Amino acid sequence: MIESKLTLDIITETLKGGKFEEQITRQLEHLEEVEYEHTGSGLLIFIEYRKAAKEFWLTDAQLHELFGESEPELSNIELFNEELNIHAETIVHFTNGMIDRVEIWNQSGDYPEDDLKTWRLAKIEH
Numbered sequence: 153m154i155e156s157k158l159t160l161d162i163i164t165e166t167l168k169g170g171k172f173e174e175q176i177t178r179q180l181e182h183l184e185e186v187e188y189e190h191t192g193s194g195l196l197i198f199i200e201y202r203k204a205a206k207e208f209w210l211t212d213a214q215l216h217e218l219f220g221e222s223e224p225e226l227s228n229i230e231l232f233n234e235e236l237n238i239h240a241e242t243i244v245h246f247t248n249g250m251i252d253r254v255e256i257w258n259q260s261g262d263y264p265e266d267d268l269k270t271w272r273l274a275k276i277e278h
Contacts, residue, residue, distance in 0.1 A: 154183055158231075158268055159197050159254055165229045165273045166244045171218050178208040179251055190265050194240070194257040201250055210249035219246075231256060232272040236264055242273075 154160045163180065167173045182205030187198040215224055224246040231240040240263065243255040256263060 153181055154185060154199070156185060156197070156267070158271060159185060161271075161273060162229060162231065162242045162254055162256075163244055163251065165275070166226050166242065170226070170228075172210060172214055175208055175214075176210065176251065179205050182208070183251060190263065192262060194255060194263050197254040197256075199252055199254070205250060210246070212249075215246070215249055228276050230274050230276055232274065233268055233270060235270075236268070237261055238263065238268075238271075 154163070160180065164177065167176050179201065182202045183199050184202075185197055186200045187196075189196040189198070210218065218224075225243050226246075227241060227243040229242045231242050232238060237260045238258050239260045240256045240258040243257075244251060245253045245255065
């Protein structure tokens with residue numbers, strides 16, 4: 153299970169109202185964060201799955217319907233923390249139909265190494 157509330161919030165908000173939301177959401181209880189990599193201006197959260205998650209993988213046809221020929225990633229949520237000068241893009245990446253990492257890239261400078269205590273997520277209007 154994903155333990156970070158921030159990671160879980162980013163994923164669930166990114167999926168909300170999208171194609172295959174229910175199926176992908178069912179992956180979450182079988183996923184766990186295995187590594188964090190701070191990049192100065194962002195954070196990479198690497199995720200692995202337990203075998204039971206395979207039941208909820210997106211098929212090749214579903215991946216094509218969702219992403220077409222584009223990279224298999226969803227980026228429709230921004231992360232804010234005014235106090236820490238964070239205005240960040242978030243990206244949920246997929247590999248073989250499974251969520252495998254979350255990226256946070258602060259557009260306003262450095263991203264803190266400590267876990268955020270508070271944040272606000274907002275849908276990007278395209």
